[in-house]
Amino acid sequence: MNNNAPIGIFDSGMGGLSVWQEIAEGLPCESLIFFGDGARCPYGERSREEILRFTVESVERLLAEGCKMIVVACNTATAVAIEYLREHYPQVPFVGLEPAVKPAALTTKSGTVAVLATARSLEGELFLHTSAQYADRVNILTAVGEGFVEIVEHGEENSPAAEQAVRRVIEPLIEKGADKIVLGCTHYPFLRQTIERVIGDRDVEVIDSGRAVCRRVAQLLDNFDLWADEDNEPKFEFMTLADDDYLDRLIFRAYGCFSEEETEEDE
Numbered sequence: 001m002n003n004n005a006p007i008g009i010f011d012s013g014m015g016g017l018s019v020w021q022e023i024a025e026g027l028p029c030e031s032l033i034f035f036g037d038g039a040r041c042p043y044g045e046r047s048r049e050e051i052l053r054f055t056v057e058s059v060e061r062l063l064a065e066g067c068k069m070i071v072v073a074c075n076t077a078t079a080v081a082i083e084y085l086r087e088h089y090p091q092v093p094f095v096g097l098e099p100a101v102k103p104a105a106l107t108t109k110s111g112t113v114a115v116l117a118t119a120r121s122l123e124g125e126l127f128l129h130t131s132a133q134y135a136d137r138v139n140i141l142t143a144v145g146e147g148f149v150e151i152v153e154h155g156e157e158n159s160p161a162a163e164q165a166v167r168r169v170i171e172p173l174i175e176k177g178a179d180k181i182v183l184g185c186t187h188y189p190f191l192r193q194t195i196e197r198v199i200g201d202r203d204v205e206v207i208d209s210g211r212a213v214c215r216r217v218a219q220l221l222d223n224f225d226l227w228a229d230e231d232n233e234p235k236f237e238f239m240t241l242a243d244d245d246y247l248d249r250l251i252f253r254a255y256g257c258f259s260e261e262e263t264e265e266d267e
């Protein structure tokens with residue numbers, strides 16, 4: 001395997017760019033190919049069979065591009081497909097996404113944490129298993145971020161409708177005592193500002209998995225001896241099953257993830 005081959009990052013749509021951003025910033029010598037399905041997003045309410053099929057198709061495409069590792073930057077696809085992928089592609093290192101229950105459970109002061117994710121993620125064995133590990137110490141509330149994925153896909157996260165949707169989901173969780181809100185869907189970090197606006201000055205922390213995933217990718221690059229060369233000039237590519245307009249928006253959002261300084265340096 002060529003160490004300078006790209007890392008493939010997959011999501012149902014644009015949400016995985018929140019993970020892409022962490023990896024692009026955290027592992028600056030690595031080339032990345034981001035595949036955002038887009039055409040069939042959201043996955044969250046689809047059947048397990050469909051999600052598995054779509055995920056395998058996308059992974060096949062990334063492997064055909066020569067990716068040395070695949071990040072399933074979608075909690076929903078991870079919940080449904082990660083075991084299948086590891087079993088059927090044993091030579092490929094996979095990193096999956098899981099709601100960051102542990103850091104929330106270990107730092108909550110109120111003893112109640114809330115996990116926001118899609119319906120399929122919340123009923124997945126991975127999540128049920130992890131939350132069971134903390135259930136005796138911590139009260140874990142769950143909620144689906146109704147409408148959140150669509151809001152992010154349409155780039156409407158700063159709209160009044162977005163704030164309304166966020167308030168509808170978040171308020172009851174805070175009222176029930178949650179002081180940690182875990183973003184268990186890669187689309188949700190794009191709503192972080194809106195979520196924090198709704199939280200206001202209440203002592204509630206928002207936690208996502210981006211950094212932890214980047215650390216896990218680095219660990220696997222170590223384990224499999226797959227680090228790109230230090231003088232590798234990384235390339236960023238973007239693929240979608242949706243149309244050119246979607247691809248443009250995807251790329252615009254990806255580069256918008258960087259701070260202004262970094263974007264200027266890139267130019």
Ligand code: DGL
Nearest residue numbers: 012042043044075076186
């Ligand atoms: N971004 C995905 C996740 O992390 C799924 C969103 C969706 O397609 O429903 O779960």
